[in-house]
Amino acid sequence: MTPEGRGDSTDEEGGEGEVGGADAGGGAFDQGKMKALQGRGKKGKAPTPKKEKTPKKEKGAPKKTMRTWGMNDGLKDADLDFSDDKGGAGALPQVEKLSLAERSKVDEADDDFEYDAGLLAGDGDGGSKKGGWFSSAVRSVGINLTGNVALQAEDTEKALETIKQKLMSKNVAEEVAEQVCLNVQEDLVGRKLAGFTRVSQAVLQAMEKSLTRLLTPGRVVKVLQEVEAASRRGKPYVMVFVGVNGVGKSTNLAKIAYWLRQHDKEVMVAACDTFRSGAVEQLRTHCTRLDVELYDRGYEKDPAAVASEAIKSATAKGKDVVLVDTAGRMQDNEPLMRALSKLVNMNSPDLVLFVGEALVGNDAVDQLTKFNQRLKDLSRDRPPRGVDGIILTKFDTIDDKVGAALSMVYTSGAPVVFVGCGQTYPDLRQLNVKHIVNVLLQ
Numbered sequence: 001m002t003p004e005g006r007g008d009s010t011d012e013e014g015g016e017g018e019v020g021g022a023d024a025g026g027g028a029f030d031q032g033k034m035k036a037l038q039g040r041g042k043k044g045k046a047p048t049p050k051k052e053k054t055p056k057k058e059k060g061a062p063k064k065t066m067r068t069w070g071m072n073d074g075l076k077d078a079d080l081d082f083s084d085d086k087g088g089a090g091a092l093p094q095v096e097k098l099s100l101a102e103r104s105k106v107d108e109a110d111d112d113f114e115y116d117a118g119l120l121a122g123d124g125d126g127g128s129k130k131g132g133w134f135s136s137a138v139r140s141v142g143i144n145l146t147g148n149v150a151l152q153a154e155d156t157e158k159a160l161e162t163i164k165q166k167l168m169s170k171n172v173a174e175e176v177a178e179q180v181c182l183n184v185q186e187d188l189v190g191r192k193l194a195g196f197t198r199v200s201q202a203v204l205q206a207m208e209k210s211l212t213r214l215l216t217p218g219r220v221v222k223v224l225q226e227v228e229a230a231s232r233r234g235k236p237y238v239m240v241f242v243g244v245n246g247v248g249k250s251t252n253l254a255k256i257a258y259w260l261r262q263h264d265k266e267v268m269v270a271a272c273d274t275f276r277s278g279a280v281e282q283l284r285t286h287c288t289r290l291d292v293e294l295y296d297r298g299y300e301k302d303p304a305a306v307a308s309e310a311i312k313s314a315t316a317k318g319k320d321v322v323l324v325d326t327a328g329r330m331q332d333n334e335p336l337m338r339a340l341s342k343l344v345n346m347n348s349p350d351l352v353l354f355v356g357e358a359l360v361g362n363d364a365v366d367q368l369t370k371f372n373q374r375l376k377d378l379s380r381d382r383p384p385r386g387v388d389g390i391i392l393t394k395f396d397t398i399d400d401k402v403g404a405a406l407s408m409v410y411t412s413g414a415p416v417v418f419v420g421c422g423q424t425y426p427d428l429r430q431l432n433v434k435h436i437v438n439v440l441l442q
Helices: 031-043 100-115 133-141 153-169 174-188 199-215 223-232 249-262 279-290 303-317 334-347 362-378 403-412 433-441
Strands: 237-242 267-271 293-295 321-325 351-357 389-393 416-420
Touching: 153 174, 153 199, 153 403, 153 433, 174 199, 174 403, 199 403, 199 433, 223 237, 237 249, 237 334, 249 267, 249 279, 249 321, 249 389, 249 416, 267 279, 267 303, 279 293, 293 303, 303 321, 303 334, 334 362, 351 362, 351 403, 362 403, 389 403, 403 416, 403 433
Parallel strands: 237 321, 237 351, 267 293, 267 321, 351 389, 389 416
Antiparallel strands: none
């Protein structure tokens, strides 16, 4: 017997008995409902797609031949061309057909285009216009790769601006620094650099040469040689010291007297500062210490006349050198400038030395420029006579601020003959141009 409400496990219609003894509502299993559900599931299945039949080949179509991959003996190029488009309007270049020699020519042409030296210097269109992105990239790092490119003004601007700021920081007058940089730029434009040369390096080398040339102008003053030449002519070598008040003319005159004595020269000092009280006494003290003869006529005398008498006395006594001290004066003091010009015109000294302080920098440049110009304006000589050389005092107090030397030489064209570097007589040096240039560019 089968319990009521349950189907047989092997029922032909029930299928899977004992799957669930009751439905969700707890009622008996309904075989009719089960059959209905099974029928609905069969109807919802997706139909299986049929395979498309491969179309039959038309009769008479050419059969496909197998491609031969051997040595192809006896075959021509056309037999080996398996491209679909043989030379049509849209055909690609048949590079594979080029011979080895032709391929080499193509490669060389490509190399010439990529590495053409002209690309470094032009506008950027390739062929007809030289330059382009490659040129810009190279110029941006400041390196010339080929050695065939002429420098342009814009190539040097960055390096020159850096040097200009450096010169000004070393006490070079701004207008002088700017003009020096412009001169260097003019020299560099159009010049071709060696391969792999930095533009900044070329600018620095050009600036070094320019500064060396500026600090050693046309006239090189060699005092000892000129003294000996004057002695052979039977006359003393005359040096006149000029400058503004308080720069140390008398002290540096005494230093040069000591230096000349060290070289066995007979010296006479002419006291032509007849205006400043105590000037004659100061010189007398120096001359006593140095064992040097002093020529003086006291105060309120004509300086030009005193200098003339001193030169005559030195000639008669066989002196080698006459050192003429003058009163300090400002370049805009007309009466004193006329008196100084008269002294120079009357006695025609061999060397007129402007004494300026290295410490004051650009003020010394202004003093020298106006002093020199006023002397020339009042000169009776043709060409007019101005300052022949420069003595820079207090040179030991400026550290690396040596720019005044460059500014003064540039504005006057006169060389720096001596630099004072201390308080004692031996503290006098001749300018070392190479050292000054190195300091300026450090």
